[in-house]
Amino acid sequence: MPTILRIYAYRFYFYSHEPNEPPHIHIDRDDSTAKFWLEQVSLSSSIGFSPKELRKLEGLVQENQAKLLEAWDGYFGSSGGRES
Numbered sequence: 001m002p003t004i005l006r007i008y009a010y011r012f013y014f015y016s017h018e019p020n021e022p023p024h025i026h027i028d029r030d031d032s033t034a035k036f037w038l039e040q041v042s043l044s045s046s047i048g049f050s051p052k053e054l055r056k057l058e059g060l061v062q063e064n065q066a067k068l069l070e071a072w073d074g075y076f077g078s079s080g081g082r083e084s
Helices: 051-063 065-076
Strands: 003-007 010-013 024-029 032-037 042-047
Touching: 003 065, 010 051, 024 051, 032 051, 042 051, 051 065
Parallel strands: none
Antiparallel strands: 003 010, 010 024, 024 032, 032 042
């Protein structure tokens, strides 16, 4: 589970065994977790985060989208989970 970013109390990471899914990022804080798609930033799933905090996280993902996609491509290869 490579950690890509740490912002405030949030850990941004992906699982090393998910290369067949479209690019996405997992975010954890304490016992809360969320998953966001990266190419068109949107929430995939969440447990424990409030709607207000999810909006904040979506903004952080959008602000760091290029860095997160670059990390995805660097780890999984430029075609990892992406349509050609």
